[in-house]
Amino acid sequence: MRKYHAPVWNERIIMEMGHKGERGIALPSTEEGIQKNTEDSESYIPNKMIRKSLPNIPEISQPHILRHYLRLSQQTLGMALNIDLGMGTCTMKHSPLINEELVKSPYFADIHPSQDDSTIQGILEIIYKFSRYICEISGMDEFTFQPGGGALGIFTNACLIRKYHEINNDLPERNEIITTLFSHPADAACPATAGFKIITLYPNSETGLPDIEALKAAVSKHTAGLMITNPEDTGIFNPKIDEFVKIIHEAGGLCAYDQANSNALFGITRAREAGFDMCHFNIHKAFSSPHGCMGPACGAVGVRKELTEFLPVPIVTFDGSKYHLDYDRPNSIGKMREFMGNIETILRAYSWIMCMGPDGLRKVAETSIININYLVKKLVKIRGVTLAYPKQNIRLDQARFSLKELKDETDVGTDDVARRIVDFGVQEYFTSHHPWIVQEPFLPEPCETYSKEDIDYWAEIVRYICEEAQTNPEIVKTAPHNQTIKKINTKPLNDPNQWALTWRAYIKKKGKK
Template sequence: MQKINRDQKVRHFHQAKWDEPIIFELHKSGERGVTLPMVEESIEYHVGDGVSAIPAEMIRKRKPNLPEISQNRILRHYLRLSQETLGAAFNVEIGQGTCTMKYSPKINEAFASSAKMTELHPLQDVSTVQGMLEIIYKLDLCMREISGMDYFSFQPGSGTQSLFTMASIVRAYHESRGEGEQRNEIITTIFSHPSQAATAAVKGYKIITLYPDKDGFPDIKKLKAAVSDRTAGFVVANPEDTGIYNPRIKEFTKIVQEAGGICYYDQANANGLLGITRAKEAGFDMCFFNLHKTFSTPHACGGPATGALGVVDKLKEFLPGPIVEKQGENYSLNDNLTHSIGKVRSFQGVPQTVLRAYAWIRSLGAEGLKDVAKVAVLNNNYLYHKILKIRGADAPYIKGKRLEQVRYSWEQLTKDTGVTTDDISHRMADFAHHYWSSHHPYVVPEPFTLEPTESTSKADLDEYIASLTYISNEAYTNPEVVKSAPHNSTIHRVDEQDFFGNPEKWAITWRSYLKKIKKTETINS
């Protein structure tokens, strides 16, 4: 038996591997997890059996194709699957690219899963949901204080949908002034999130992209050359996805606004800014925060999420309705916004996400939020200076201090050894770490983007750094070990180009899988 050195920071790890079928393959006709009792006679006498009164047009012609399985087998199935994954509750999580990943207090999960929340229905009368409307309204007030904006909507279901909503408001604003056709250009930067350009393009805008100067800041000379009477708006993240904060941002917003454009701010990751800088003072007309990032509500495997969208007073009437307002002691939904772009999502978004964020803010208070930013920046700069000492690693552009995250590069290591950032990503899984490369296309060569947040302890950071250092040493001494990783994971490598790039091999539901299997069998026969 191998003796484990507890002083060694690189952790011994081997992930559980189960030859586990998907749940539909575990189906056994007639097997049940729960058997529901028949309706009691006294109840049926007064209200019926609960089925007969359903209108015929609402009754399925065929029963849904759901797996039939016992309680113990379904428990075993999902517990096995939970052992075959990595996650923030299992391992040291140092960010997910540009997505902030932090610890979510479990008491907030208890709030969100209480019957008072889970039994809410979006069609309830306003008088019966005063408590939830109060929480939405008070979170709005918190967000106003944090950002300097005047009104917030929590309707968008993600950061990308918030960006789409803001692009829609930009278009509606210019159309209301008779300049909709004339102002057809949106300016952004190459290191802002790809969704900024994509959502503006969906709204029909021509995209003008600013590239960085020698230090990694957006080039202000190129901005001045780009603005014109065709400029509809300017959208940027600050700090950008490199972790570099642009201290001249107010000059940028002033240039665009003097040309008649609207400035909107991607603050999906505002972890290093809370209580320190605000969108208002930077000159922005709109901003959004991802509640599932900065404000500690779980990502939940891509949803449910909330993009908290704030605007200055002149854009209030363009918000998606309704917005929550307070009248006396009561809360109401205002759907009478003069220039509203209309709904971008049904009802009021995800109340459980709003509740978690509100509880997190209230538990910290103003000084606590500022401490979050200070510790996040401290953790990030500790990680930054340690990683720059690892052989083959670098962080392009300005040296010294970064804000809440850094986009690093293994370019030198790849040139020296042939080991790529994707290889290192797979090898990190062998040490129970999640590692994120970056957005494609790779503007920074062989990138990896890390954000430790305020949740990560020094011991956690040291373990993560030790694993990266260990893998760098492997790359220089035995690169095939890294190139052939993972070795301790549940599966080996998937050919991403052949599988993820080929829709013919996708099956997102059991029904589509069966269709593809049948199609394949027909072709082969």
């Protein structure tokens, strides 16, 4: 095993650094001629917008700034720095570097979102063509790329369902969305934010899948729709998904397919064939654009023909010779984000699918499936590790494991192993979304990026730590030891009184100056 130790800089917060008057760049003063011929720059700013006092921002020299941020970057374990396959539901695949050249190109980077359609025909063509391809991948008829993240994509679907029932004069009565416990939690949270009541189907303890009988008992005249992930966040595919969709349709609801993680589905199955009315993809995950934490991401939403009138505006259209931004859609749910969303993700994704081609995309899915099932075979051999719902013998994109046996035997649980794993130079793994119905869980997902050697190495780290749990449990329970920071007390994380999300909040709560 590789010997590893992270750099420890004990870096202060930038707000605590520097001195009054210290500068990163000394700007030259304005030339005399210009000064004479212009008014004071402050006179251009409307009175009510002028600050009464200067903003409290750090004053610091250029080398100190460089040093500070380089040190911080050294203290992180980025995707390009480690075998980061432990993040089930959102392990990032490799983002080809050539695509970064495309988005950096001035032809793209210098486009202003307020430019006239006629001057951005090139990027509109890419968006339009990408929408045609993604319609083919999903079986849907029209797409929007406006949502700036996966959760916003799911929220968009919830708003589309709401609009559909509103137009049909059904809205006050149809106020319930059905989801499953192992669907991504956003499939419950987003419709709840859109005003729906949420009914969750509990999984069968043998299969890990929701029971049809439970769904039948849940539907009623109040059913607005189903929002579901498949494969669920266990990696298990629900083979009766079309029956689920049928039951909801018979009850008068719509069905939204959460395909944020479509890594194991490319070229294998589509939302349309299962009968879904709408779906969403995380372009920043499955389509190779880098992840951005609600930043430069894209939750692409696709719908069937009957629902296209409700999509957010604008939609890119093509009249045979020119591309247009169509705002004239009276039944649209409006805007989910400014302009067209994060178009750089679409440019990267377009480049990626054009490089892969249909066979390449199918191979992405097949490789992802082979990789996770290979990892399963390796991990279940480790003492203390068990696979949840072992009677299901195939996992699609990820697999949920349990360290309950390890915990019972050694008192070392999944939180301990997650903290220890970073001592070996790989990022903390994802335990799983709450609630932890599988006890002491962890949820790896190798996707298609990681090689056999990478997967072997990661599995070896888990094996090594589980052995440590037997021979020297304290080293695992007190981890991390080789990292930038030591084990922290996590209790304050659950106490809003101790949070400070900004420096100003910190000062306010701590009473310090």
